[in-house]
Amino acid sequence: MDVLRRLEGLELIVVTGKGGVGKSVVTASLGRLLAARGRKVLLFEVDPRENLHQLLDTQPSGGEIINASPRLYLQHIEPRELIDDLVREKLKVNLLVNRVLASPVHRHFTEGAPGLKESAVFGRALRMVEGHGPSILRRPDVVILDAPATGHGVSWLAAPQLVADVVRSGPIGHMAEVISAFLGDRSRFGVVVVTTAEEMPVEESLELIAALDGRFGREPEAVIANALYPAIDAAEAEDDPATALWRDRRAINVTQLERLATAWTGPLAEVPLMAIDPGPALVGAIARRIEAQLRSS
Amino acid sequence: MSAPLTIVVGSGGVGKTTLAAAIAADEARRGNDTLVMTFDPSLRLKDALGVDVDPESNEIRVPMDAPGELWASLLDARRTFDTLVDRYAPDDTARQRILTNRFYDHLSGSLAGVLEYMASERLFEVASFGKYQRVILDTPPTRQALDFLGAPERIVSFLESGALRIALKPWFDANGNFKAMARLGVLGRNVEAFFDRMVGMELLRDMAEFFQAFTPLYDGFVERALEVQKMLRSDATSFTLVSGPGEQRVADTLFFARKLSEAGYRLGPIVVNRVHPKVDAAPEVVNLADGRGLLAWLGRRDHQGVAQLRDLLGDSHPLVVVPLRPDEPTNLESLAELGALLREQLKG
Ligand SMILES: Nc1ncnc2c1ncn2[C@@H]1O[C@H](COP(=O)(O)OP(=O)(O)OP(=O)(O)O)[C@@H](O)[C@H]1O
Ligand SMILES: [Mg+2]
Numbered sequence: 001m002d003v004l005r006r007l008e009g010l011e012l013i014v015v016t017g018k019g020g021v022g023k024s025v026v027t028a029s030l031g032r033l034l035a036a037r038g039r040k041v042l043l044f045e046v047d048p049r050e051n052l053h054q055l056l057d058t059q060p061s062g063g064e065i066i067n068a069s070p071r072l073y074l075q076h077i078e079p080r081e082l083i084d085d086l087v088r089e090k091l092k093v094n095l096l097v098n099r100v101l102a103s104p105v106h107r108h109f110t111e112g113a114p115g116l117k118e119s120a121v122f123g124r125a126l127r128m129v130e131g132h133g134p135s136i137l138r139r140p141d142v143v144i145l146d147a148p149a150t151g152h153g154v155s156w157l158a159a160p161q162l163v164a165d166v167v168r169s170g171p172i173g174h175m176a177e178v179i180s181a182f183l184g185d186r187s188r189f190g191v192v193v194v195t196t197a198e199e200m201p202v203e204e205s206l207e208l209i210a211a212l213d214g215r216f217g218r219e220p221e222a223v224i225a226n227a228l229y230p231a232i233d234a235a236e237a238e239d240d241p242a243t244a245l246w247r248d249r250r251a252i253n254v255t256q257l258e259r260l261a262t263a264w265t266g267p268l269a270e271v272p273l274m275a276i277d278p279g280p281a282l283v284g285a286i287a288r289r290i291e292a293q294l295r296s297s
Numbered sequence: 298m299s300a301p302l303t304i305v306v307g308s309g310g311v312g313k314t315t316l317a318a319a320i321a322a323d324e325a326r327r328g329n330d331t332l333v334m335t336f337d338p339s340l341r342l343k344d345a346l347g348v349d350v351d352p353e354s355n356e357i358r359v360p361m362d363a364p365g366e367l368w369a370s371l372l373d374a375r376r377t378f379d380t381l382v383d384r385y386a387p388d389d390t391a392r393q394r395i396l397t398n399r400f401y402d403h404l405s406g407s408l409a410g411v412l413e414y415m416a417s418e419r420l421f422e423v424a425s426f427g428k429y430q431r432v433i434l435d436t437p438p439t440r441q442a443l444d445f446l447g448a449p450e451r452i453v454s455f456l457e458s459g460a461l462r463i464a465l466k467p468w469f470d471a472n473g474n475f476k477a478m479a480r481l482g483v484l485g486r487n488v489e490a491f492f493d494r495m496v497g498m499e500l501l502r503d504m505a506e507f508f509q510a511f512t513p514l515y516d517g518f519v520e521r522a523l524e525v526q527k528m529l530r531s532d533a534t535s536f537t538l539v540s541g542p543g544e545q546r547v548a549d550t551l552f553f554a555r556k557l558s559e560a561g562y563r564l565g566p567i568v569v570n571r572v573h574p575k576v577d578a579a580p581e582v583v584n585l586a587d588g589r590g591l592l593a594w595l596g597r598r599d600h601q602g603v604a605q606l607r608d609l610l611g612d613s614h615p616l617v618v619v620p621l622r623p624d625e626p627t628n629l630e631s632l633a634e635l636g637a638l639l640r641e642q643l644k645g
Contacts, residue, residue: 019309020541049549091491100491149309170495199625200339201310230588238589242576242596246588248623275582275594278545 003222003267003294008037010190011129012122012143012182013221014156016208017194018201019149022226022271025278026194027146028055029287034142035071036287042128042140043074046121046148050076057280065137073137079117082124090171115159116172121145122160122179154211157183157191183216190221197225197253197260206263222267222294225260228253230272269293302420302528303565304434306557307539308549312570314338315625315632316539316639317435318346318369322629323636325359325367329430332356332368332423336437341627343371355380355419361629368429370419372437421525535565538614540606542572542599542621547606554614566643567614569606571621572599617642 007013007030015027024047031041042065045052053060056068061076068074084101091097100106131139147156160183163176183189191212195205205223212218229250232243257270269290276282305317314335321333338346346359346369359367382392423432528534536557540550550567557564573595582590607616617639626632 020311049552087495090495096491106492170493172495199341203340230586230591232588240576241574242578242589242592245574245621245623246592249621250588252624272585273591273595274585275591277598 003297004037004291006221007190007192007294008034008039009187010142010221011188012125012145013190013192014145014147015192015194016147016156017149018204021194021196021201022224023149023194024051024146025055025282025286026192026224026226026271026290027144028052028283029290030192031072031074031144032056032069032283032287033291034144035069038071039141040071040137040139041073042133042137042143043072044121044125044143044145045074045076046079047146051278052076052146055278055280055283065134067136073140077121077124079120082120083116086120086172115162115176118156118159119163119176119179122183123175126179126182154208154215157212158215186218191218192222192224193220194224194226195260196227197256199252199256202256202260205260209264219266222269222297223260223264224269224271224290225257226271227273228257228270267294267297269297301430302432302434302534303537304436304529304534305537305539306436306553308541308553311539311541312619313539314342314435316537316568316570316619316635317433318342319626319632319635320537320639321367321369321431321433321636322361322363322633323640324431324433325361325363325365326633326637328364330366330368330428331431331433332370332429333433333435334370334372334419335435336372338371339625339627341625345627345629345632359629363633365430367629372419421521421528530561530563532563535563537565538567540567540569542569542602544598544602544605547602547609550606551609554610564614566617566639567606567610568617568619568639569599569603570619572603572618573621575600615643 013030015023015030017023024045027043027045031043035041043052045061050060052074053066053068056072056074058066058068058074060066061074063076063078063081065073065075087100087106088097091100125143125145127133128137128140128143133139160176160179164173164180167173167176193205193208195201209220209223212220229246232247232250260268270293271286271289274282274285276285303317303320305313305320307313314337317333317335318338321331324331333346335342335346335348338348346357348357348369348371356368356370359369361367382396420432420434423429538550538553538557540546540553546569550569554564554567573592576589576593576596578589578593582594603616603618610616619635619638626635
């Protein structure tokens with residue numbers, strides 16, 4: 001099936017990859033792309049160095065939902081606060097809320113309990129697409145999560161099942177079950193892997209693809225090979241240092257794209273390194289490129 | 298004069314691991330017995346250092362033809378945890394109890410700060426052992442790289458906050474029932490009922506047991522963590538901050554630099570890595586296939602970033618520029634050359 005159609009039908013997309021490969025730019029570009037195709041899109045950013053607003057040239061979120069352009073919204077999320085919100089919501093009695101929030105058991109539990117914070121982020125995404133958002137954005141069609149580079153990409157995706165396994169009762173356990181089922185539903189949730197065509201990022205992407213398959217029996221919707229040096233004509237005679245560097249870096253890209261191709265035959269978008277500063281122009285150019293590449297892949 | 302302990306910090310993906318290995322290889326070549334502690338090296342770098350060969354042992358002698366010895370170790374969360382259990386479990390029964398706790402698998406990979414703590418504990422051992430003249434420490438790809446440095450302090454405050462005491466307290470009576478938080482009265486019972494409703498007491502019991510199993514680890518912990526903190530702030534330690542190229546990275550880098558200084562650490566050089574060379578061509582790109590125009594543009598972008606950083610830093614910290622290479626250095630020879638390049642720039 002057409003991968004763009006598939007992406008269009010999803011309710012949650014997680015964009016993941018190694019540090020610095022272009023996850024945030026791809027998140028913004030995918031958002032732009034889907035919004036242009038008529039979807040109402042909310043981007044979630046967890047990184048404390050907020051930068052999505054700069055890429056979309058709008059004000060920083062500071063935790064609020066910001067409307068960046070028609071049908072495109074963004075929000076910065078602090079997982080801890082989501083958990084505290086949950087306590088407030090379930091308890092309602094103020095005195096008790098303060099007790100619980102101040103309680104070492106709570107702090108200890110939310111810091112130490114594996115997977116809780118990640119699950120809370122997914123939980124918020126699910127609530128949004130199910131229509132429980134605030135009045136500025138009651139119900140986005142899709143949430144795109146700019147996942148932090150953790151070094152082990154599937155840990156985010158595994159989190160809800162982990163919570164469901166250890167918390168077997170009560171609202172948290174129940175919530176984790178629901179989220180887990182949501183993430184298991186291929187018609188609702190998908191992963192987009194971003195990588196550069198360099199050794200370490202490709203290494204990590206291959207591990208990620210294998211782990212997705214092994215642990216969840218699924219594959220990414222698409223892989224984005226970002227920041228590629230342009231192809232160089234073998235007959236390119238000039239041998240100044242810049243041309244030499246261009247040739248060498250391109251050769252690495254080619255080798256690594258081949259390596260990627262041995263393990264990944266699904267949808268792939270090759271995105272060139274562009275001479276554009278980060279901002280809406282770069283996001284637009286990458287969005288167009290991804291669209292064209294995915295259409296033909 | 299380089300400090301005995303160099304800690305390499307910076308955001309993910311900027312080349313910390315490679316630079317740490319480069320500094321270490323250079324030090325060994327200059328006659329210093331050197332240990333490099335790395336996280337997450339690439340396959341080829343692992344090969345070059347030989348740290349993949351024997352994952353069981355901690356430090357590995359890297360075969361290198363140099364006047365100083367080069368040693369390397371690989372830090373890995375799961376293995377670190379296993380070592381911890383081996384070292385601190387008082388007997389086999391206790392060891393089994395920890396290993397079969399249903400939390401172990403989950404927590405060993407994710408327990409906040411444990412890996413970082415272990416790294417600093419190892420640092421402390423290594424330093425007090427005096428076997429090496431130089432120790433180079435790579436840092437893990439954390440959400441915020443500074444998390445790493447805060448880990449010992451966080452653990453100390455966690456211990457002192459009483460959270461641990463609560464976890465270690467005999468919460469459950471002989472019948473496995475939760476002992477009511479009696480002194481909190483009705484409120485206490487409500488809080489307790491809330492936790493029970495939210496996550497179930499079974500879970501809290503398991504967590505408590507898990508932490509109890511580690512009690513011996515906490516003995517003397519605070520003292521050691523404080524020692525490590527002192528060492529990290531002493532003259533023996535210098536931080537090398539690695540930054541990606543381009544103006545976009547300047548803010549990130551300054552943020553790090555400020556945080557480090559504010560926290561009382563001694564920030565040494567700032568290394569801007571993978572800088573595209575300046576090119577004598579118009580930085581205008583006619584189309585996406587125009588590689589030379591692109592390189593000119595990238596060269597200008599990266600040098601503007603460097604200039605801006607130099608401006609903002611003034612004389613406060615030396616700035617080292619490492620050019621983007623045709624390929625990543627992954628043999629000892631090219632690593633040592635890269636290390637020498639850093640050192641030369643620092644002299645000048
Ligand atoms: N195809 C491209 N062409 C030009 N510049 C790009 C391209 N892709 C990314 N960049 C630039 O590279 C830098 C890193 O990208 P970005 O911030 O999206 O990476 P990231 O994966 O989100 O990083 P982090 O792991 O630090 O969050 C940014 O300055 C971005 O503008
Ligand atoms: Mg990012």
